[in-house]
Amino acid sequence: MTDHQQxxxxxxxxxxxxxxxxxxxxxxxALAKATVGAKLFTVMTVDMKAMLARRAYTDDAGNYPxxxxxxxxxxPWFEIVHGRHETFVANTLADIDKVFPDADLIGRLGCGSVxxxxxxxxxxxxxTVNILHEExxxxxxxxxxxxxxxxxxxxxxxxxxxxxxxxPESRPxxx
Numbered sequence: 003m004t005d006h007q008q009x010x011x012x013x014x015x016x017x018x019x020x021x022x023x024x025x026x027x028x029x030x031x032a033l034a035k036a037t038v039g040a041k042l043f044t045v046m047t048v049d050m051k052a053m054l055a056r057r058a059y060t061d062d063a064g065n066y067p068x069x070x071x072x073x074x075x076x077x078p079w080f081e082i083v084h085g086r087h088e089t090f091v092a093n094t095l096a097d098i099d100k101v102f103p104d105a106d107l108i109g110r111l112g113c114g115s116v117x118x119x120x121x122x123x124x125x126x127x128x129x130t131v132n133i134l135h136e137e138x139x140x141x142x143x144x145x146x147x148x149x150x151x152x153x154x155x156x157x158x159x160x161x162x163x164x165x166x167x168x169x170p171e172s173r174p175x176x177x
Contacts, residue, residue, distance in 0.1 A: 005037075006036075006037050006151060008036075009032070009036035010033065010037075010151070010155075012032065012033070013029050013032065016028065016029035017029045017030075017159060017162055020159075020162050022166055023058060023163040023166045024059060026160075026162040027058065027163060029159060030131065030152070030155055030156060030159040031061050033151065033152065034131070034151075037147065037151045038152065039135055039139065040133040041111065041112060041113050041135050042061065042062055042108075042111060042113055042132075042133070043060070043061045043133050044057055044059060044066055044131075044132045045058045045121075045131055045132070046058065046129060046130050046132060047128060047129040048129060050126070054071040054072065054074060055071060056068075056070070056072075057069075058129065058163065077101060078101065079101040079118070083118055083127065083130060084120070084127050087120050087122055087127060089117060089118065089120065089148065090116070090117070090118040091116070091117050092115060092116050093114070093140055094114060094137055094138070095109045095114040098114070108134060111134075112136060113134040113136065113137075114135075114136055114139075115134065115135050115136065115137055115139045115140045116132065116133070117144075117145060117148050118130045119131040119148055119152060121157055122157065123161065128160060128164075129156075129160055131152060131156050
């Protein structure tokens with residue numbers, strides 16, 4: 003059995019007994035760290051009618067708390083993730099700085115690359131999985147691994163989380 007198989011089985015077992023939104027995303031975070039690698043892992047849900055994003059999960063509550071919302075900005079990142087339902091990848095802090103206002107904090111945390119994987123349910127983006135690591139970490143091979151190992155588990159974790167804490171009217175995202 004490969005490490006990835008063991009990680010997938012651990013994810014499935016943890017998700018099967020998850021009783022909270024945090025437990026569902028804890029399982030997904032553990033899977034991401036065991037398979038793809040991440041120094042920072044968050045999940046942002048979206049309310050497209052209100053044009054607000056909410057950090058539903060974080061593995062670093064001190065720097066990235068789950069409280070509050072932030073406005074969704076229409077920018078090139080938005081077009082990639084929400085418009086085309088594609089994964090956004092930036093492998094330098096300079097590229098991160100072009101789309102995220104917290105690039106300085108990201109750099110201070112030792113991160114310089116990011117993958118934002120859209121979670122699609124009901125035909126639209128309901129959330130993004132955001133994994134960050136050192137600069138240059140998310141090679142094309144690792145991004146392919148993100149898709150292979152996290153896309154369906156992210157949908158499953160989100161579906162479980164929704165049974166615990168329904169999202170506002172946000173499906174499907176129409177922009």
